[in-house]
Amino acid sequence: xLTIGQVAAYLGVTVRAIRHYHQRGLLPEPARDVxxxxxxxxxxxxxxxxIKTLSDAGVPLARIEELTGASPAQFSSSVAAIDDDxxxxxxxxxxxRSRIAELSAGDRLFLPEEVVVLLDRIxxxxxxxxxxxxxxxxxxxxxxxxxxxxxxxxxxxQAMFEDPAFQRLYLTADQAAGWDRNDPRxxxxxxxxxxxxxxxxxxxxGAEPILALDALVAVALMAAQTGKPVPxxxxxxxxxxxxxxxx
Numbered sequence: 001x002l003t004i005g006q007v008a009a010y011l012g013v014t015v016r017a018i019r020h021y022h023q024r025g026l027l028p029e030p031a032r033d034v035x036x037x038x039x040x041x042x043x044x045x046x047x048x049x050x051i052k053t054l055s056d057a058g059v060p061l062a063r064i065e066e067l068t069g070a071s072p073a074q075f076s077s078s079v080a081a082i083d084d085d086x087x088x089x090x091x092x093x094x095x096x097r098s099r100i101a102e103l104s105a106g107d108r109l110f111l112p113e114e115v116v117v118l119l120d121r122i123x124x125x126x127x128x129x130x131x132x133x134x135x136x137x138x139x140x141x142x143x144x145x146x147x148x149x150x151x152x153x154x155x156x157x158q159a160m161f162e163d164p165a166f167q168r169l170y171l172t173a174d175q176a177a178g179w180d181r182n183d184p185r186x187x188x189x190x191x192x193x194x195x196x197x198x199x200x201x202x203x204x205x206g207a208e209p210i211l212a213l214d215a216l217v218a219v220a221l222m223a224a225q226t227g228k229p230v231p232x233x234x235x236x237x238x239x240x241x242x243x244x245x246x247x
Contacts, residue, residue, distance in 0.1 A: 001033075
């Protein structure tokens with residue numbers, strides 16, 4: 001007859017675990033001796049060995065009770081069912097690992113290659129991290145709405161960034177995004193935007209050139225769509241449009 005501490009040391013389990021088995025109804029609590037200690041006999045130790053063996057094998061505690069009192073046929077059937085459950089869990093974990101591995105692809109997980117190249121390009125020229133994030137989030141929304149058109153749009157914008165003058169203008173507009181809506185510098189910037197001659201996208205022979213204003217309008221619209229409107233850019237566009245009309 002052993003105390004709970006002796007049983008725990010003998011089987012390599014904790015006293016807390018044995019008490020948990022009592023609470024779960026897996027192991028009947030033995031009677032106390034005259035000294036007030038619970039004493040575990042051979043039957044209790046055998047039951048504990050079976051519980052520990054099944055638990056170490058990955059059998060949930062909720063299933064152990066049915067196995068400890070099962071016939072050989074029932075035991076085999078229950079073990080097979082547990083094995084099927086484990087196989088399902090393994091398949092699910094493999095799917096999750098595969099998904100985690102895909103996350104290492106970064107933006108490529110959410111966006112077509114043309115947009116990823118564009119985002120890399122605007123980072124190279126020095127666009128602010130906030131502007132890059134706004135561009136990325138905006139393209140994600142566009143992909144959800146217009147998946148077939150987005151690659152072509154991204155290629156057009158890539159072509160625009162090959163022009164150093166447009167790069168400078170876009171960087172200035174990025175800086176202006178942090179200005180106050182009533183900043184007087186926006187008026188000079190509006191004239192600069194209107195004075196930009198525009199660019200032709202690849203394969204667009206005979207088509208109207210893409211204007212800097214068109215690009216800024218797209219940025220402002222996409223920023224608003226992501227819930228991050230840019231008051232200074234909105235004012236810049238108003239100024240561009242009003243001055244173009246006046247002339």
